[in-house]
Amino acid sequence: xxxxxxxxxxxxGAQGFGYGIAQRFVEEGGRVAILDMNADKAQEAxxxxxxxxxxxxxxxxxxxxxxxxxxxxxxxxxxxxCVVNNAGTTHRNQPMLDVTExxxxxxxxxxxxxxxxxxxxxxxxxxxxxxxxxxxIGSTAxxxxxxxxxxxxxxKGAVNLLTKAMAIELAPDQIRINAIAPVAGETxxxxxxxxxxxxxxxxxxxxxxxxxxxxxxLDIANAALYLASDDAAMVTGAVxxxxxxxxx
Numbered sequence: 001x002x003x004x005x006x007x008x009x010x011x012x013g014a015q016g017f018g019y020g021i022a023q024r025f026v027e028e029g030g031r032v033a034i035l036d037m038n039a040d041k042a043q044e045a046x047x048x049x050x051x052x053x054x055x056x057x058x059x060x061x062x063x064x065x066x067x068x069x070x071x072x073x074x075x076x077x078x079x080x081x082c083v084v085n086n087a088g089t090t091h092r093n094q095p096m097l098d099v100t101e102x103x104x105x106x107x108x109x110x111x112x113x114x115x116x117x118x119x120x121x122x123x124x125x126x127x128x129x130x131x132x133x134x135x136x137i138g139s140t141a142x143x144x145x146x147x148x149x150x151x152x153x154x155x156k157g158a159v160n161l162l163t164k165a166m167a168i169e170l171a172p173d174q175i176r177i178n179a180i181a182p183v184a185g186e187t188x189x190x191x192x193x194x195x196x197x198x199x200x201x202x203x204x205x206x207x208x209x210x211x212x213x214x215x216x217x218l219d220i221a222n223a224a225l226y227l228a229s230d231d232a233a234m235v236t237g238a239v240x241x242x243x244x245x246x247x248x
Contacts, residue, residue, distance in 0.1 A: 002229040003030030012087030014041035016187035020217025026051035060114035093148035093195035111155040131174030167237030176236040183243035185215035210245030
C-alpha cells in the first residue's frame with residue numbers, strides 16, 4: 001500500500017487520465033478528492049471508485065473557488081499530502097492562426113494558470129506540515145511538438161519547465177514537484193488532438209510511437225503513483241516521459 005494514510009487531490013478526475021490516477025491511488029490505500037468542473041461526473045466517478053473517495057465540483061481557473069475547495073479537503077481529511085494537476089484542455093488540431101484568442105486563453109488558463117492558482121492554495125499547507133508533493137501532467141507536446149497544436153504545445157512546454165523551476169525553489173521546504181509527459185492517449189481530448197477521430201488518424205498517431213500504441217490511463221496512473229509515493233522520495237524536478245519512445 002504505497003499511499004496508505006496519504007491524501008491526494010486529483011483535478012480533472014472524473015474521466016480519462018485523472019480517473020485512472022484516482023482509481024490507482026485508492027487501490028494503493030490513498031484517500032482521494034476528485035475535483036472536476038462537472039460535479040455530477042465527479043460524484044459518479046467517486047461512487048465507482050469507492051474507498052472513501054470524495055468529489056468536488058470545481059473550476060481550476062477560479063482561484064477563490066479552488067482555495068475554498070482545498071480548505072474543504074483539508075478539513076475533511078485532516079491533511080493533504082499530494083496534488084495531481086491533471087485538468088487540461090486543448091484547441092482543435094488546426095493552423096496556428098485559426099485558433100481564436102478565446103481558445104488560446106482557455107488553453108493557458110486551464111493548463112498553466114491553474115497550477116499557479118493551485119500552488120497558492122496548497123503550498124502554505126504543505127509548508128505547515130513539513131512537506132508535500134505535486135505531480136503536474138505535462139505532455140510530450142512540450143518536448144517534441146506536433147504541427148497543428150502550436151498553442152497547446154506551448155502551454156505544455158510551460159508546464160514542463162515550471163515544474164523544474166518550482167522544484168528548485170521549494171526543495172528547502174521538502175516539497176517535491178514532478179511532472180509526467182504522456183504521449184497522446186485514450187482520453188476525451190484525443191479527437192481534438194487528431195483533428196478528427198478516424199481509424200486512419202489513429203494509425204498515423206500510433207505510427208509516431210515506437211512501441212506502437214497510444215498511452216492509457218493506467219500507464220499514466222502508474223507513473224503518478226510512483227512520483228506521489230515515498231518510492232520517489234529523492235525525485236524532484238523530473239519530467240517523466242510516458243511515451244512509448246516518442247521523444248527519443
